[in-house]
Amino acid sequence: MGIDIWALVEVSGGRVLRVSAEALSEAVRQATQARGLSSALVVGCDPDERLLKDILSHGPDRVFVLQNEAAPGAELPPSVEDLERLIRSRQPSALLLGNTAAARDFAPRLAARLRCPLATEVSYINPQGGPPLFTRPAFRPHASMILRPRLTGFHLVLLASGAMDIEKPGPKPSAAVERISSTFPFERNPVRVLESVREITSALDLADAEVIVAGGRGMQSPEHFLLLSELAEVLGGTVGASRMAVDAKWCGRDRMVGVTGKIVAPELYIACGISGAVQHVMGMKGARSVIAINTDPAAPIFKIATLGILGDVREVLPAMIAALRKARARRESVEASP
Amino acid sequence: MNRAGLDILVLVCPIHDCLNPVKIAQSGKSVLASSLRWVLNPFDAFALEAALAVRDRAAGTRILALSMSPPEGERVLRECLAAGADEAVRLWDDALEGSDPYATAKGLAAAIRLFPADLVLAGARRGDLEEGQVGPMVAEMLGIPHVCAAREIHWQPGEQDLQAVKRAAGHRIRLSCPLPALVTMERGLPLRYPRLRDRKRANRASIRVLGLPQLGLDPEGAGIAGSLVEIERITPPKPSRRSALAASVSTMSTAARLQRILSGGVQGPKESKIHSCPDAGSVEKVVNHMIKEKIVIL
Numbered sequence: 162m163g164i165d166i167w168a169l170v171e172v173s174g175g176r177v178l179r180v181s182a183e184a185l186s187e188a189v190r191q192a193t194q195a196r197g198l199s200s201a202l203v204v205g206c207d208p209d210e211r212l213l214k215d216i217l218s219h220g221p222d223r224v225f226v227l228q229n230e231a232a233p234g235a236e237l238p239p240s241v242e243d244l245e246r247l248i249r250s251r252q253p254s255a256l257l258l259g260n261t262a263a264a265r266d267f268a269p270r271l272a273a274r275l276r277c278p279l280a281t282e283v284s285y286i287n288p289q290g291g292p293p294l295f296t297r298p299a300f301r302p303h304a305s306m307i308l309r310p311r312l313t314g315f316h317l318v319l320l321a322s323g324a325m326d327i328e329k330p331g332p333k334p335s336a337a338v339e340r341i342s343s344t345f346p347f348e349r350n351p352v353r354v355l356e357s358v359r360e361i362t363s364a365l366d367l368a369d370a371e372v373i374v375a376g377g378r379g380m381q382s383p384e385h386f387l388l389l390s391e392l393a394e395v396l397g398g399t400v401g402a403s404r405m406a407v408d409a410k411w412c413g414r415d416r417m418v419g420v421t422g423k424i425v426a427p428e429l430y431i432a433c434g435i436s437g438a439v440q441h442v443m444g445m446k447g448a449r450s451v452i453a454i455n456t457d458p459a460a461p462i463f464k465i466a467t468l469g470i471l472g473d474v475r476e477v478l479p480a481m482i483a484a485l486r487k488a489r490a491r492r493e494s495v496e497a498s499p
Numbered sequence: 500m501n502r503a504g505l506d507i508l509v510l511v512c513p514i515h516d517c518l519n520p521v522k523i524a525q526s527g528k529s530v531l532a533s534s535l536r537w538v539l540n541p542f543d544a545f546a547l548e549a550a551l552a553v554r555d556r557a558a559g560t561r562i563l564a565l566s567m568s569p570p571e572g573e574r575v576l577r578e579c580l581a582a583g584a585d586e587a588v589r590l591w592d593d594a595l596e597g598s599d600p601y602a603t604a605k606g607l608a609a610a611i612r613l614f615p616a617d618l619v620l621a622g623a624r625r626g627d628l629e630e631g632q633v634g635p636m637v638a639e640m641l642g643i644p645h646v647c648a649a650r651e652i653h654w655q656p657g658e659q660d661l662q663a664v665k666r667a668a669g670h671r672i673r674l675s676c677p678l679p680a681l682v683t684m685e686r687g688l689p690l691r692y693p694r695l696r697d698r699k700r701a702n703r704a705s706i707r708v709l710g711l712p713q714l715g716l717d718p719e720g721a722g723i724a725g726s727l728v729e730i731e732r733i734t735p736p737k738p739s740r741r742s743a744l745a746a747s748v749s750t751m752s753t754a755a756r757l758q759r760i761l762s763g764g765v766q767g768p769k770e771s772k773i774h775s776c777p778d779a780g781s782v783e784k785v786v787n788h789m790i791k792e793k794i795v796i797l
Contacts, residue, residue: 241639262647262648262667265631265647265648266635266645266647266648267635268632268635269600269631269632269633269634269635269636269639270635270636270638270639270645272601272632272636272727273601273604273635273636273639273640274639276601276727277727278727278728279600279601279632279727279728280728281629281630281631281632282629282630294731295728297629298628298629299627299628299629299733300515300517300521300530300627300628301517301629301736302517302736303517303520303521303735303736304521304523304530304733304734304735304736305733305734305735305736306628306730306732306733306734307730307731307732307733307734308728308729308730308731309728309729309730309731310727310728311723311726311727311728311729312727322796323793323796351644351676351677351680352644352645352646352674352675352676353674353675353676354672354673354674355662355673355674355675356672356673357670357671357672357673358670358671358672359670366687368686369666369686369687396795396797428796429794429795429796450794452789452794452795458773463772463773466772466773467772467794468772468774468785468788468789468792468794469772469773469774470773470774470776470782470785471773471774471775471776472775472776472777472782476778476779477776477782479779480776480778480779480782480783481782481786483779483783484779484782484783484786484787485786485795485797487783488786488787488790488797489797492797
């Protein structure tokens, strides 16, 4: 039997999640390389014409749609029972998953039930003609690790987010769509949602935020300080501040980053008009990437920045917000009309 | 089930403190044990805190800390005792060396069957390997429901269900889950610091060690032999993108540019990653660069 690589496609707000698009693109690439089949397993909703076209444009040979009759329209994560049944009956070679909270939740349980190898946070899959090798982090930033499955046959791969490129080679003319009904009614799930309340992003706790936009003395006024919330909103992050900004009462003390404030380690830290005093840097040097915006080329913050922008935050920030919005709109229009 | 309080089992693991570098063994398949600096997995500290918070409100609660760990990791169990765990048990056998998350979960599940609990708590993931598989795998092996990455848990004496609060996709979600259950904890709760007196008491406490025979496990199916994945290689990381960024050279003087060319363009001056942005157009260029380099993810 030839190779058949599946990717789980999660849908939210009527759109394919970015990490799912990454998983699907990687599945198509791996399958093409091995001269096998690739399939998209759509969960969470019954896709309309537009969404289906979008999924097909990534180039899978087949699209399976897992339908949940009990809750049509509800964007629910798939049940382990449904996935187990599908995998046992259809026998794919692998299932690639984007890095979502739902996938991190059910993938280990599914792996234990199927007794199949699972690799998580995978940033590279080396097919090497035989059993694949998975590159994933270990002891970051001092090392990384390559894992090998000990069993041949089906395996699960939870990809690191942002690791795989999204490609749209266009739909395959032979691509088929098949709808499969869920046999596990959602009410049978012992874990029930009692309440789900939308949180305002700026209320996100600093310690949990993946993106922090922080401002310092260079912001000059409380009005300009508001620009930070705007940028934070575009990036889905939250606002932080240096001691200068807190002392000037541009924001509350709970926003302060530094040795006397909060120690943070987000994925991205944008330091706006912050010179980079050691007390502040101690609180944010754990950030994976740092973007610094400052008028002073000698500001110490540039020493630790991944990328520095020399300019006045009051001019750079509005331009940056506009450029990011433009980039997002461009991408959405590309995704909407392949 | 003891309804005046819960029997809680907290799964903890010693991990390497990644502020310290590791040395890769010559085989390339492991790191040198001498280079490891063991600390309690930070996420497990929140699992223990969640257990302590339940006990604060339901005095009949008993907390047992359980760890699969070589003798070097025993210190983390003493930390749990100092913070308030009633008892600690360590699970070890040399045959367990090299266990992947599946083999680890198998060992822990076997131990949990010896210490039946209403609630099993664990960290949402381990910090050094960025792995969060063991918790849900244990739940599957025990056949109990699980909740991943909770921030808080609530239980009132007499209740059959546990409530958990988690955050996902910009929502605060309140869940209910029938007991017995397994919950993995994210960061969030404020941690308490043990008193010196409790630390001293914890250092004197005896910690039971269970081996494979007590668990009824076969050494042939433990460790690497019982694992579903194994380490092919541990490698130094790829150079981070911090060192390699395109330069906007327009602000460089002729001399600086000449120096850059003569230096082979490898070691640019520190300013090389600083983009001068006097207008909106140049900001847009930098933003597009950030998106391309995945510094900013939209």
